[in-house]
Amino acid sequence: MTPSARLSAAIEVLTDLAARRRPAGDSLKDWGLSHRFAGSGDRAAIAGLIFDTLRRRASSAYVMGADEPRALVLGMLAVMRNLDLAAIERLADGSRFAPAPLSEDERTRLADPSLEKAAPWVKGDYSQWLDPHLNRTFGEERVEEGRALAARAPLDLRVNTLAATPEATLQDLAHLSPEPGRWSPLTMRILLDAEGKAPPLTSETAFVKGAVEVQDEGSQIAAILAAPIPGSQVLDLCAGAGGKTLELAALMDNKGQLYAHDSDIRRLKPIHERLQRAHVRNVQVRAPRGAADVLEDLEGRMDLVLVDAPCTGTGTWRRNPDAKWRVRPGALAERTADQAKILDDAARFVRPGGRIAYVTCSLLDDENGAQIRGFLERHGDFAVVPAVETVLALGSRGLELKAAALESPEGLLMTPRRTGTDGFFVSVLKRAA
Structure with a gap:
């Protein structure tokens, strides 16, 4: 396929995406099945165009004065890929399989794709309703943080x-x-x-x-800062597919006992094959069984409980650019309620002197610092382990990470702009002995 044909295909997939309101991956899969002549290189290039457009949707729409798929793709070529007007005209020339030639309005807009007067949420490419939340976390730096989140991830x-x-x-x-x-x-x-x-x-x-x-480096760091000790008793309360479970097992050198649980048995399905491939021997999977309390025997026994909490995923926008346009205020309210409940549940498993490591891939204080403050109000026998102690688990690099990340009294927030990782918040809480 020619570059122009790939551009037309990207517009076609984005049109389907807008009409059917579903994940971009599903639309791409359907397009590939109905266009089997497209090779792997073509499909990858088209996916790149689509995801780059989703990364810069707000700024592309601002530049073009419209949010239709064609306008968004053309705007992305200017604001994301830095193509000038002449280069874009060569791609959209109306030839066979190419997009129609540029209109005079499109030419005028693409000749000067300035964002100088745009609102912060446009410059940062995120939903307008999230601006107060990101302002609470980053202040005037939220535009730069948003732009880093709109870049491609390694x-x-x-x-x-x-x-x-x-x-x-x-x-x-x-x-x-x-x-x-x-x-x-x-x-x-x-x-x-x-x-x-x-x-x-x-x-x-x-x-x-x-x-x-x-596994993103930020996710790896979160497990390292939890500091599981070989030979100890550890519960991964929201294990899901087992990414951090595998790392915890390796950090424990297969010694001690690691329990993997998730409230949804479907999320646990991949963990069994992954444990075998990773040579893990100290993990016991505790899948839910109806109304039974499958973790009852662990109460008050755990040295460490990892809470990799369900969240809005705002820290993973580099990898999931379509997700940032699907998240809604109602989802935030639902997630924060879930997080408070899970944290309270985690407390019942922690022995005196034991710890909870609370982790999210969110940038929002509602899901991070506010959750920790609320938990401490409800559980006076817990206290935050200072970041200067937590980062020692990384050795000599720990203090450098502390300086680079955004530190608060509740924990550390890593971001693409500050640490080159996905966005991860980590807070370690210790119960009084």
């Missing part, structure tokens, strides 16, 4: 120390040009090409043999 891998060493894995994957992580000693980072196409990692021997897992 592919981060975590070395599984139960199966390999970072040095050996770097050598095994040298053909992918991985770079060591900035903060986590377990991270390898692979920068993607200009169209955002990732390598077929799951076919690599290192992945098949369990030497690496796909």
Whole structure:
């Protein structure tokens, strides 16, 4: 397919996306099934165009004065890919399979795609209703934080120390040009090409043999700051597919007992195969069984409870650009209610002197600091472990991370702009002995 044909395809998929209001991945899959002539390179390029458009939807609509799919894609070429008017005209020239030629209004707008007078939420490319929330967290820096969240994310891998060493894995994957992580000693980072196409990692021997897992460096850091101790008793209360469960097991060197639970048994489905591939032996999966309390025997026994709380996912917008336009105020209210309930439930499992590590992939104080403040009001026998102590789990890099992240009395917030990771909030709470 020509670049112009790919542009037309992106407009077609975005039109379907707008009409049917569903995840971008579903629309892309349907398009691929009905256009089997398109090769993998074409599909990757079209996906790149679509996700870049979603990343910069607000600013593209502002520049073009319209939010129809064609306008958004053309605007993205200017504000995201920095193409000038002549380059865009060559792509949209009305030839076979190409978009129709630019109108005079489109030409005028694309000749000067300035955002100088735009509102902060337009410049930062996020929903207008979120502006007060992001202002509460970042103040005047919210535009720069939003722009960092609108950039493409790299592919981060975590070395599984139960199966390999970072040095050996770097050598095994040298053909992918991985770079060591900035903060986590377990991270390898692979920068993607200009169209955002990732390598077929799951076919690599290192992945098949369990030497690496796909996991953002911020997520890796969150598990490290939780500081699970080999030989201890740990509960991963919201384990889901098991990403942090696997890391906790490796950090514990397969020693002690790690319990993995999730309130939705469907989310736990992938964990069993993943545990086997990762050579994990100290995990007991506790799936829900109707009204039964499958964790009752763990009350008051845990050294550490990890609460990887369900949240709005505002910190993952680089990887899920369509999700930031789907989140609604009602979803925030629902999530904060869930988080408070889960935190209260976590407290019943913590032994005297034990800890809760509360983690979200959110940037909003409602889901982060406010949750911790509310929890402390309800549970006076807990206190926040100061960040200066928490970061020591990262060794010499810890204090550098503390300086780079946004610190509050409740914990640390990592962001793409500050730490080069996805957005993650981490707070460690300790129960009085």
